Amino acid sequence: MEKRKILVTRPQLPPLNEFIPLLADIWESRWLTNNGKYHQEFEKALAHYLGVPYVCLFANGTLALMAALQCLRIKGEVITTPYSFVATTHSLKWNHIKPVFVDIEPDYCNLDPAKIEAAISPQTTAILPVHVYGNPCAVDQIQNLADIYGLKVIYDAAHAFGVRKNGSSIFNYGDLSIVSFHATKVFNTVEGGAIICHDLKTKKRIDYLKNFGIANETTVIGPGINAKMNELQAAYGLLQLKYFDTVIDARKYITDKYKKGLQSIAGIRFLDVADDIDYNYAYFPVFIDELQFGQSRDAVFEELKKHDIFARRYFYPLISEFPTYRSLPSAKGLHVAHEMSRQIICLPLYPDLPDEIVDLIISIIENMSEVSAAKISVNVLSDLNRNHDLHKK
Numbered sequence: 001m002e003k004r005k006i007l008v009t010r011p012q013l014p015p016l017n018e019f020i021p022l023l024a025d026i027w028e029s030r031w032l033t034n035n036g037k038y039h040q041e042f043e044k045a046l047a048h049y050l051g052v053p054y055v056c057l058f059a060n061g062t063l064a065l066m067a068a069l070q071c072l073r074i075k076g077e078v079i080t081t082p083y084s085f086v087a088t089t090h091s092l093k094w095n096h097i098k099p100v101f102v103d104i105e106p107d108y109c110n111l112d113p114a115k116i117e118a119a120i121s122p123q124t125t126a127i128l129p130v131h132v133y134g135n136p137c138a139v140d141q142i143q144n145l146a147d148i149y150g151l152k153v154i155y156d157a158a159h160a161f162g163v164r165k166n167g168s169s170i171f172n173y174g175d176l177s178i179v180s181f182h183a184t185k186v187f188n189t190v191e192g193g194a195i196i197c198h199d200l201k202t203k204k205r206i207d208y209l210k211n212f213g214i215a216n217e218t219t220v221i222g223p224g225i226n227a228k229m230n231e232l233q234a235a236y237g238l239l240q241l242k243y244f245d246t247v248i249d250a251r252k253y254i255t256d257k258y259k260k261g262l263q264s265i266a267g268i269r270f271l272d273v274a275d276d277i278d279y280n281y282a283y284f285p286v287f288i289d290e291l292q293f294g295q296s297r298d299a300v301f302e303e304l305k306k307h308d309i310f311a312r313r314y315f316y317p318l319i320s321e322f323p324t325y326r327s328l329p330s331a332k333g334l335h336v337a338h339e340m341s342r343q344i345i346c347l348p349l350y351p352d353l354p355d356e357i358v359d360l361i362i363s364i365i366e367n368m369s370e371v372s373a374a375k376i377s378v379n380v381l382s383d384l385n386r387n388h389d390l391h392k393k
């Protein structure tokens with residue numbers, strides 16, 4: 001049998017035997033999409049599980065982002081982060097909005113609240129921060145700035161499903177939050193996503209927007225798009241929700257194991273979970289300081305590949321380095337983002353990742369660090385000998 005490659009993630013699926021009766025029901029009903037019964041049930045179940053007022057399901061997170069910007073009629077310039085997946089900035093571009101990049105802070109790689117104010121111009125209408133890896137942004141500071149300058153805040157919370165701050169969903173912050181249910185996410189509906197909003201009026205507007213702008217049989221309120229989730233995905237999502245708590249427990253177990261194994265290696269840093277946060281263990285990002293570790297992040301990436309382990313460099317390159325964005329004035333500088341992007345490697349993390357693979361990954365990194373330490377001591381020794389010889393002369 002061919003040896004299985006270890007990828008950065010492996011989607012969690014609900015038990016097939018539980019999905020089949022739901023499929024049979026959908027087959028029988030011939031109701032496949034357009035706000036069917038599973039769609040309605042899934043929206044309610046998500047709102048209840050997450051503790052949020054309203055959920056609007058979407059076909060994917062990118063369309064949810066694009067619709068969120070349309071919903072709030074965002075125009076002009078929007079402040080955002082270069083350290084994210086391209087969809088964040090692309091959603092602005094598709095809405096003819098100019099992205100203005102602001103650097104990130106090094107603790108969680110989120111937008112640095114201390115650097116936002118200097119980027120606000122008369123054209124700024126909103127802030128689009130990302131809760132990178134599911135770690136919440138400085139939500140209070142961001143809201144404070146938004147209130148002072150009259151800006152909207154839309155959180156790209158693609159990674160943050162299930163994350164809570166002081167016991168409340170992180171989706172309750174800002175004007176809107178969007179989340180992704182893509183196959184690679186901590187909670188998946190194959191493809192999918194949602195906008196979380198705070199009032200029924202906004203929910204109605206979003207629901208029109210994702211269904212061509214149709215309000216009723218004879219009224220189209222504006223140029224909406226088709227961004228609906230279908231019944232198969234909604235039914236699948238309902239099952240996923242049943243198992244989500246066990247998924248989090250399994251992810252936490254692996255994260256703790258990685259941390260224990262890697263914590264004493266010089267030049268390896270991982271992100272701490274803040275005290276007021278219930279985390280979702282969406283990714284296991286590790287930052288490799290080349291000077292201290294003795295080898296580069298890319299050396300670790302390549303070494304893991306030799307063992308059929310495919311980590312990912314989320315987020316390298318920065319969005320601001322792509323051709324579409326690199327000529328923007330705000331693409332210059334961004335020193336922290338560049339440094340983090342140079343150091344980052346996300347190690348494989350998914351619920352059924354075997355213990356022995358985690359041990360193998362730890363030992364590969366450990367060995368690399370020992371090899372570099374040995375090289376350093378050989379160099380130090382030869383330097384000492386050389387100095388000694390010079391003195392003798």
Ligand code: T4K
Nearest residue numbers: 007008009010011060061062085087088158180182183184
């Ligand atoms: N905002 C942020 C901050 C985001 O991170 C994302 C998506 C979005 C917005 C947009 O949300 P969506 O429109 O996608 O709902 C992946 C995902 O495709 C993307 O959803 C995600 N962010 C991004 C961070 O990661 P790639 O290009 O790395 O995907 P890919 O195909 O290389 O897959 C990653 C790994 O997962 C591979 O090792 C293979 C494995 N995999 C993948 C799929 C699709 C599987 O094992 N099974 C699968 O079915 O972007």
